[in-house]
Amino acid sequence: xxxxxxxxxxxxxxxxxxxxxxxxxxxxxxxxxxxxxxxxxxxxxxxxxxxxxxxxxxxxxxxxxxxxxxxxxxxxxxxxxxxxxxxxxxxxxxxxxxxxxxxxxxxxxxxxxxxxxxxxxxxxxxxxxxxxxxxxxxxxxxxxxxxxxxxxxxxxxxxxxxxxxxxxxxxxxxxxxxxxxxxxxxxxxxxxxxxxxxxxxxxxxxxxxxxxxxxxxxxxxxxxxxxxxxxxxxxxxxxxxxxxxxxxxxxxxxxxxxxxxxxxxxxxxxxxxxxxxxxxxxxxxxxxxxxxxxxxxxxxxxxxxxxxxxxxxxxxx
Amino acid sequence: xxxxxxxxxxxxxxxxxxxxxxxxxxxxxxxxxxxxxxxxxxxxxxxxxxxxxxxxxxxxxxxxxxxxxxxxxxxxxxxxxxxxxxxxxxxxxxxxxxxxxxxxxxxxxxxxxxxxxxxxxxxxxxxxxxxxxxxxxxxxxxxxxxxxxxxxxxxxxxxxxxxxxxxxxxxxxxxxxxxxxxxxxxxxxxxxxxxxxxxxxxxxxxxxxxxxxxxxxxxxxxxxxxxxxxxxxxxxxxxxxxx
Numbered sequence: 001x002x003x004x005x006x007x008x009x010x011x012x013x014x015x016x017x018x019x020x021x022x023x024x025x026x027x028x029x030x031x032x033x034x035x036x037x038x039x040x041x042x043x044x045x046x047x048x049x050x051x052x053x054x055x056x057x058x059x060x061x062x063x064x065x066x067x068x069x070x071x072x073x074x075x076x077x078x079x080x081x082x083x084x085x086x087x088x089x090x091x092x093x094x095x096x097x098x099x100x101x102x103x104x105x106x107x108x109x110x111x112x113x114x115x116x117x118x119x120x121x122x123x124x125x126x127x128x129x130x131x132x133x134x135x136x137x138x139x140x141x142x143x144x145x146x147x148x149x150x151x152x153x154x155x156x157x158x159x160x161x162x163x164x165x166x167x168x169x170x171x172x173x174x175x176x177x178x179x180x181x182x183x184x185x186x187x188x189x190x191x192x193x194x195x196x197x198x199x200x201x202x203x204x205x206x207x208x209x210x211x212x213x214x215x216x217x218x219x220x221x222x223x224x225x226x227x228x229x230x231x232x233x234x235x236x237x238x239x240x241x242x243x244x245x246x247x248x249x250x251x252x253x254x255x256x257x258x259x260x261x262x263x264x265x266x267x268x269x270x271x272x273x274x275x276x277x278x279x280x281x282x283x284x285x286x287x288x289x290x291x292x293x294x295x296x297x298x299x300x301x302x303x304x305x306x307x308x309x310x311x312x313x314x315x316x317x
Numbered sequence: 318x319x320x321x322x323x324x325x326x327x328x329x330x331x332x333x334x335x336x337x338x339x340x341x342x343x344x345x346x347x348x349x350x351x352x353x354x355x356x357x358x359x360x361x362x363x364x365x366x367x368x369x370x371x372x373x374x375x376x377x378x379x380x381x382x383x384x385x386x387x388x389x390x391x392x393x394x395x396x397x398x399x400x401x402x403x404x405x406x407x408x409x410x411x412x413x414x415x416x417x418x419x420x421x422x423x424x425x426x427x428x429x430x431x432x433x434x435x436x437x438x439x440x441x442x443x444x445x446x447x448x449x450x451x452x453x454x455x456x457x458x459x460x461x462x463x464x465x466x467x468x469x470x471x472x473x474x475x476x477x478x479x480x481x482x483x484x485x486x487x488x489x490x491x492x493x494x495x496x497x498x499x500x501x502x503x504x505x506x507x508x509x510x511x512x513x514x515x516x517x518x519x520x521x522x523x524x525x526x527x528x529x530x531x532x533x534x535x536x537x538x539x540x541x542x543x544x545x546x547x548x549x550x551x552x553x554x555x556x557x558x559x560x
Contacts, residue, residue: 258450266326
């Protein structure tokens with residue numbers, strides 16, 4: 001594989017960054033995991049272009065970038081995730097399937113329709129700085145930067161077959177009002193019964209001031225018992241921490257490795273994509289789930305992605 | 318049982334050790350981690366030691382909660398309290414006060430001490446690294462003398478330089494990189510705590526002890542220059558466990 005030009009960034013979009021499945025193995029040294037917010041959409045984009053599932057993609061947020069194809073030869077790409085009206089030379093570009101882009105093509109995004117984050121994969125993968133075996137951008141830790149105007153994006157294009165796609169029934173639907181399942185703990189005992197009741201029985205609104213680190217929720221105060229203090233511990237993707245003010249924060253991809261606020265529970269892995277795609281001001285309801293049942297969902301998701309990968313590997317090659 | 322096992326979502330398990338957070342509990346945690354490493358459990362991705370717990374992340378399609386909980390019991394049973402846990406003593410040079418420690422005078426004043434008293438107390442005894450977090454390579458240190466404890470700043474600073482040594486309530490720590498922050502900054506070390514391009518990117522690990530060494534501004538600048546050129550010998554010593 002030879003490194004060559006892929007795109008020139010004519011507009012960077014509001015937040016476009018390289019993301020893969022994150023930087024695991026270094027959390028004990030305080031290195032955040034980071035990675036794609038919607039890891040299912042990222043993996044499907046890769047599968048459709050014939051890449052290994054964890055290959056770095058461009059994560060596009062709400063207002064997409066404008067990219068001009070600078071590669072000397074056609075490239076195969078796929079866009080998944082949020083519907084942000086992708087266009088090639090002003091004509092709608094289908095999502096959830098591999099497409100061929102030609103030298104000089106102009107890739108743009110239009111109005112926001114559903115979801116928050118779209119993923120652009122190119123067959124062969126992007127070139128991006130790698131830190132601790134990951135290309136995920138994590139500005140706070142000093143790992144990479146979001147796209148900038150004028151930047152040249154390179155990669156290792158391979159000639160994969162276009163037209164590989166999901167049927168419309170297989171494509172995820174991103175709602176503005178979602179219910180997510182929560183594995184309780186580890187600090188359930190720190191909350192009052194009233195706090196727990198409010199958490200599970202009322203609607204929470206995602207504050208507009210939410211980002212890749214965490215979603216702030218507007219809720220009836222999730223009250224804690226008096227005098228409870230906890231020791232800082234490791235915090236997972238989807239962990240729901242509640243500071244003293246009673247307003248929960250769901251920890252997302254760019255969370256710190258550890259935290260010192262009591263956590264009421266953790267969103268199950270299979271529900272993280274719909275959370276990642278929930279628009280600001282969107283509504284969340286929480287329901288408890290036993291860990292065993294949550295793991296059944298995670299296993300089914302893994303089986304689905306594995307089968308999809310196997311199916312298309314046979315189709316592409 | 319002297320520990321609890323809880324699920325952390327569907328991809329984590331937290332082992333919480335009972336007892337007071339102290340060097341002896343930290344030693345138990347490090348012995349557990351050593352046993353965990355030896356166990357080499359398929360499906361385990363990584364683990365994060367903290368003040369009174371270890372959280373182990375795993376892949377639920379390879380191992381389920383019930384099985385990993387059982388494995389944690391085995392790991393705990395096999396952890397030996399006889400095992401010598403090497404605890405390194407690291408000398409960390411710090412220039413206190415002036416432009417390097419803009420909050421030193423206020424920390425002194427708020428505690429009814431002179432700036433020299435604060436330096437003497439802060440650099441007096443070694444600190445134990447209980448855990449790393451907040452930023453890559455940031456050590457949570459235990460053992461700050463209550464006489465210099467100072468509440469966080471009301472308004473966090475937009476920019477705290479890399480190497481800044483700070484106090485927040487009864488904690489002290491060192492910023493591995495430039496970052497916004499609400500800690501009272503009393504000095505700065507020229508040593509780079511975190512450098513992704515270095516063979517050993519992280520200076521500290523959980524269980525280390527850190528001894529701050531007051532240095533002059535001149536010495537600081539020399540050391541900083543050496544550190545930037547990779548010429549600084551960090552003098553990392555293995556001195557065995559001294560709990």
